[in-house]
Amino acid sequence: xxxxxxFFRRLNDQHGINFSFFYDSFDRGRLILGVWTTVxxxxxxxxxxxxxxxxxxxxxxxxxxxxxxxxxxxxQFFRNTPPLVQLTFFYFAVGGLLPRIPDAxxxxxxxxxxxxxxxxxxxFFAGAFNIEIFRAGIEAVPRTTIEAAESLGYSRLKAYIYIxxxxxxxxxxxxxxxxxVNLVKTTTLAYAIxxxxxxxxxxxxxxxxxxxxxxMNVLLVTYVALVGVLVWGxxxxxxxLRIPGYDT
Amino acid sequence: MTQSxxxxxxxxxxxxxxxxxxxxxxxDCRGILLPRNLAxxxxxxxFSAIVAEAQGQGLATRPGILATLWLWTPVxxxxxxxxxLTSVLSMALGTxxxxxxxxxxISLVRPVSRSxxxxxxxxxxxPWLVLLFYCMLLLPFEVSLFGQAVPLPAWLxxxxxxxxxxxxxxxxxVRGGVQSIPDxxxxxxxxxxxxxxxxxxxxxxxxxLKRMTPPWMNLYAILTMATTLISIVGVQEGMTLTRAALVAxxxxxxFVPMYLMLLMFFFLYCYPIARWTIALxxxxxxxx
Numbered sequence: 001x002x003x004x005x006x007f008f009r010r011l012n013d014q015h016g017i018n019f020s021f022f023y024d025s026f027d028r029g030r031l032i033l034g035v036w037t038t039v040x041x042x043x044x045x046x047x048x049x050x051x052x053x054x055x056x057x058x059x060x061x062x063x064x065x066x067x068x069x070x071x072x073x074x075x076q077f078f079r080n081t082p083p084l085v086q087l088t089f090f091y092f093a094v095g096g097l098l099p100r101i102p103d104a105x106x107x108x109x110x111x112x113x114x115x116x117x118x119x120x121x122x123x124f125f126a127g128a129f130n131i132e133i134f135r136a137g138i139e140a141v142p143r144t145t146i147e148a149a150e151s152l153g154y155s156r157l158k159a160y161i162y163i164x165x166x167x168x169x170x171x172x173x174x175x176x177x178x179x180x181v182n183l184v185k186t187t188t189l190a191y192a193i194x195x196x197x198x199x200x201x202x203x204x205x206x207x208x209x210x211x212x213x214x215x216m217n218v219l220l221v222t223y224v225a226l227v228g229v230l231v232w233g234x235x236x237x238x239x240x241l242r243i244p245g246y247d248t
Numbered sequence: 249m250t251q252s253x254x255x256x257x258x259x260x261x262x263x264x265x266x267x268x269x270x271x272x273x274x275x276d277c278r279g280i281l282l283p284r285n286l287a288x289x290x291x292x293x294x295f296s297a298i299v300a301e302a303q304g305q306g307l308a309t310r311p312g313i314l315a316t317l318w319l320w321t322p323v324x325x326x327x328x329x330x331x332x333l334t335s336v337l338s339m340a341l342g343t344x345x346x347x348x349x350x351x352x353x354i355s356l357v358r359p360v361s362r363s364x365x366x367x368x369x370x371x372x373x374x375p376w377l378v379l380l381f382y383c384m385l386l387l388p389f390e391v392s393l394f395g396q397a398v399p400l401p402a403w404l405x406x407x408x409x410x411x412x413x414x415x416x417x418x419x420x421x422v423r424g425g426v427q428s429i430p431d432x433x434x435x436x437x438x439x440x441x442x443x444x445x446x447x448x449x450x451x452x453x454x455x456x457l458k459r460m461t462p463p464w465m466n467l468y469a470i471l472t473m474a475t476t477l478i479s480i481v482g483v484q485e486g487m488t489l490t491r492a493a494l495v496a497x498x499x500x501x502x503f504v505p506m507y508l509m510l511l512m513f514f515f516l517y518c519y520p521i522a523r524w525t526i527a528l529x530x531x532x533x534x535x536x
Contacts, residue, residue, distance in 0.1 A: 080518040081511045082473035084480075085487060089511060093276060093503040185375035192480050212385045220374050220382070227373045 018211035019218070026100040027205050034201025035222065041118060041187045041197055042226070044097075046180060048123035049097050053130025058160055060135055071131065084189050087121045091193045111203035126183040133179060137172030138164055177234045181227050188223075198222060293512060296504045318506055320493045323505070327489035328513045334407055334485065335472040341411035342471075343464075346418025352446070353423045364419070371416035376474050384481040406478040414471055420517030421463045425456035462529045469521045473514060486510055 008022035010089040021027040059071045078086065095117055096161040110118070141164050149159040191199045199219065297313050311319075352364035371379070383405050390399045429452050437447040479487040490510050494502060 076519060076522075077511075077515065080469070080522055081514045082476040084476040085507065085511055085514065088487065088491075089504075093507045096500055096503050165451040181373065185373075185377075188375040188377040189477075191377065199375075199381070202250075203381075206385075216378075216382050216386060218371075219378050223375050224370065224373050225379060 009215075015212060018209055019214050020205060020209045020211060020219075022225070027209070028195075030201045030204060031198075031218075034196060037196055037201075038187055038198040038215070038226070041115070041122070041190060041195070042184050042230075044119045045122045045126060045183055045187065046202075047108055047185060048119065049126035049130050052123060053134045054165065056127065056131035057134035057138055058157075060131065061156075061160070063136070071180025074124075075128045077129055078125050079132075079171060083122070083125045083186055084192060086125060087118065087193060091117045094226065102131040114193045115195050117185070118195050120182045122183060122186055125186065126179060129179045129182075130176065133175045134165075134168060136175065137168035137170075140171045141167045170184045170243070173234065173238050173241070177231065177238075184196075184227055184230055185223070263530070290512075293505060293508050296508055304497055312503065313499075313502065316497060316499070316502060317509065320506065321495070321509070323493050324486060324490050324510055325513065327484070327486035328510065330403075330485045331475040332472065332517070334403065334410070334475045334478060334483075335468070337470055338408045338410040338414055338475070339468050341407060342414025343418050345411065345415040346420060349415055349419035350422025350426075353419055354426050354448075356444070368416045368419045371412050372420065374413070376410065376413050377477050377480065379412050380406060380409035380477055380481055402481075402483045404476070406481060406483045409481075410471060410474060410478070414467065417467050418464065421460050421467070422456070424463075425460040426452055428459055458532050462525045462532065465521055465525045465528070469518045469525070471517060472521075486513070 004015075005023040008019050012018040012020070014185040021031045056071050056075070059067055062068055091114060095110055095112060100110055103109045145163060145167065146159065149163040154163065187197060188199045190197050191203070194200065202215045202219050206212045209215075297317060303445055324335060332446055349368060352360050353368060355361045355364070384402070387405045387408070391395050392398070426448075432454070433451060434447060437451045442451065475485065476487045479485055479491075487510065494506055
């Protein structure tokens with residue numbers, strides 16, 4: 001380990017290539033915290049947005065016109081406005097209206113923290129796309145399958161959960177894949193409201209160490225790796241879920 | 249088609265039939281008409297303004313919220329126009345570069361197509377904001393051209409930064425479009441002794457153009473929304489000006505209506521594009 005650290009220290013001294021987080025434990029801590037925050041943000045948003053997608057797609061098939069309109073309005077609003085402005089709107093405008101509550105030490109803190117706003121905002125954003133994706137998947141489920149469920153006496157909810165959704169989910173996977181990759185990339189926007197995620201941590205390091213070039217490349221590689229892990233996981237998922245003989 | 253007599257499911261079938269099903273309609277948003285939608289947004293804006301008005305009633309000496317909002321509208325709209333300008337510039341840059349990259353993707357020379365593939369995947373999978381930072385911080389602020397120092401303003405660097413992911417996405421669109429053309433077209437061109445560049449230029453690309461337009465427009469809408477990112481790297485645009493206006497006015501109750509106004513500008517611009525894309529998709533019968 002010491003040799004490892006020395007190598008990067010030498011690299012900095014002799015060649016001016018400064019990967020400070022390899023030898024400086026403070027920078028390393030910041031960067032690891034940043035990576036961890038980004039991963040946490042991604043996972044939470046992933047789960048929440050999928051939930052929004054599943055519930056929203058179900059609501060879109062609702063017999064109540066008003067409900068469908070509301071869901072449709074939500075989708076169109078979040079799909080056609082910039083995610084950064086949405087985030088700013090939530091954090092500064094809506095967050096500013098919420099009351100502050102005292103924390104354990106008696107300091108007043110915002111009701112919803114910047115990290116929580118980021119999770120909420122990105123989930124709403126990705127969720128709007130997920131609803132559309134699931135809807136397309138649901139519409140691709142053959143009518144005969146739904147009729148078969150009907151004839152077996154499934155209720156609308158039961159048929160949705162046990163018959164339609166499992167099939168629709170498999171059909172939606174490629175489009176879902178795209179959207180979730182986009183979600184991971186969108187989490188960088190949390191930088192704008194000061195969530196200490198990967199980009200924020202890197203910006204802190206490069207503004208103190210003046211190693212912009214090195215940190216930039218580390219950032220790019222890390223994000224490409226994160227997306228790579230997600231794509232790999234989704235491919236595994238797709239293969240595991242494939243029904244032999246059921247080609248979509 | 250047999251109708252179920254189970255009452256619980258009749259509603260569902262009716263909904264399905266009303267929606268028409270069908271793949272190319274999957275992103276349809278019928279039932280939500282443009283004017284009604286606008287009315288809804290306008291109502292939200294007016295409501296927030298009225299709420300804000302009610303909140304700020306203690307300060308009788310200051311102008312009303314609506315009047316203040318109106319006062320700042322030209323500033324915010326001017327910033328928004330700059331967003332549009334950036335989006336057009338980036339799209340132009342990205343499309344030209346993307347077309348070339350897309351042609352490299354379908355090249356028969358293995359190293360060329362392989363390296364083009366890596367470039368495409370890299371720029372498609374890196375976050376826009378990181379690429380933007382990359383260009384802003386690593387491009388010099390001026391370049392010397394024929395001994396002349398040519399300044400590179402921040403907005404130009406930002407446009408280049410946004411054009412990079414656009415390039416990769418356009419390249420994918422080009423590749424997808426070319427692949428969607430039946431092989432028989434290539435064979436027919438071959439039999440008429442067209443060379444490969446001729447086939448691509450005179451036979452394949454003109455046919456792809458129609459199919460490539462909807463995803464290209466979609467990409468443009470995404471880019472337009474992404475132009476707000478340049479506020480983070482310090483270029484003045486709609487968001488920066490909105491925030492500056494809020495700071496200048498210094499009234500908390502103005503926050504919600506002001507940001508809603510900016511959101512509405514984007515919505516009014518992007519929503520028609522989305523509708524138009526869907527209409528084109530249906531007309532060209534491109535499968536989603």
